[in-house]
Amino acid sequence: MLKNEIYGHFHPDERQFVDRAWDWVTAAGEYHETKLTDILDPRQGYILQSLVNRHPDVIVRWEGGHAGAERRRALVAPDYRELAGEDMELKVLAITSGEQKFLALEHGDYMGAILGLGIKRSKIGDIHVLDDGCHVVVTADIADYLSLNLHQVHKVNVSTAILPLASLRAGEVKLEPLEFSVASLRLDGIAADVTRLSRSKILVPIKGGRVRVNWKVEEDPSYGLKAGDMVSIQGFGRFKVLEVGGLTKKGRYRVQIGKFV
Template sequence: MLKDIYGHFHSDEHHFVDKALDWVERAAGQHVVKLTDFLDPRQAFILNSLVNRNADVHCRFDGGYDAAERRRALIAPDYRVLEGEDMAMAVLSVSSGDGKFLTLEHGDYMGAILGLGMKRDKVGDIHVIEGGCHCLVTQDAADYLHLNLSQVHRVHVQTELLPLEQLQLAKVQLEELHLSVASMRMDGIVSDVFRLSRAKILQPIQAGRCRVNWKLEEDPSKPLKEGDLISLQGFGRFKVLEVEGISKKGRIRVKIGKYA
């Protein structure tokens, strides 16, 4: 059965498949309730797929707000009511009174948190807002971060723990690009978006640094479609917003939304 399950996922995902399958089997066979750390959308998809294979188990996903990207999962026997269960999250508010936050970005906050020895799984979505950021964290990591996070990229900061109701969301900013491409091949579109040559874009793709809809993608020729979210480690991410049509010369017009 495990071999059959593995066939649906990339080899790099098998370790997580093993963990998720163990959570599901424990919920079904031993009536164990499991609250995970934060999962990315691909991990959530894998877990949900495994839960759906077992009629005796169900789960709830929650990232602190409706549109959360990273979410915790609560896995339990099917008879247990999950609505209203405490998902053990807090909002870590990071702020400074010196006005230097204008230059700080998502990666700066993430780097400062990981620099304290914190695992990525303990951190949910990070919202960069005016004067600082609001970060979703697991309850068991909240106090440690509150006490120890005092500097972000050489800027001294203060932290405060807030309830979920006080979470402030960042405004998603997309830079619209209009491309004219010969095909919807991933390597061609990625090279145009990040303004790199095809030759230079092949190396990070084949090195496993590219994901499509959070799934590792090493095939440069993979065709992209409307709605796909592509991320390239070290460069950023973008979304295929619309395939606008075909030009008179037979080229495809594509509208891209590049995340700021």
């Protein structure tokens, strides 16, 4: 398959990952090799699955700890392999604490503490904040390191334990409801309202390639959002367009947003 044919379907910034993913697929299909990837985000997962679908002799198994996992690890293999029993080399890092303020910690606090230990994002799966702690899906090769070195999360002393993936407790996604009346469904307008930035300031991350819509880089401020779209802005978190209502008498849209907390 010609590389430019593959590239035509993806953003230029994604070419490096497309190259790597296609190498995994061709190695499985042509040389009977298997590849256990790092943990992929949904966009990377979409790209890899798309490339696997283009090769008749390749299959892929996905695992993220539970059925609704957002970030998942892939095992790419020739189609004659039986992958159901393969070890996907994932563990659960259970984080607990006896301090009362521990219960106020959020997703970003745990993420920051783990990344602060020099861990790559590709080694971390979904982070599940629970009523009594936190379960984090991690690759098995970093589990011991994290358990030995993670002692604080946002200045709160914590304890850790390594559990099998089957012990994962999936947390409930929490969304802060927001409602706006907007003149249009443009990305820059809605993102400005959610982040409480001016239109001119929200253009900086958009044009800088720091905004993703449905996990794909979107640099067009006029991009039209619709219900179901997931938007992430580096440094400002994520939100989901829950509902787009009809026009008001003044010709404005009522938009319901869920901001991830």
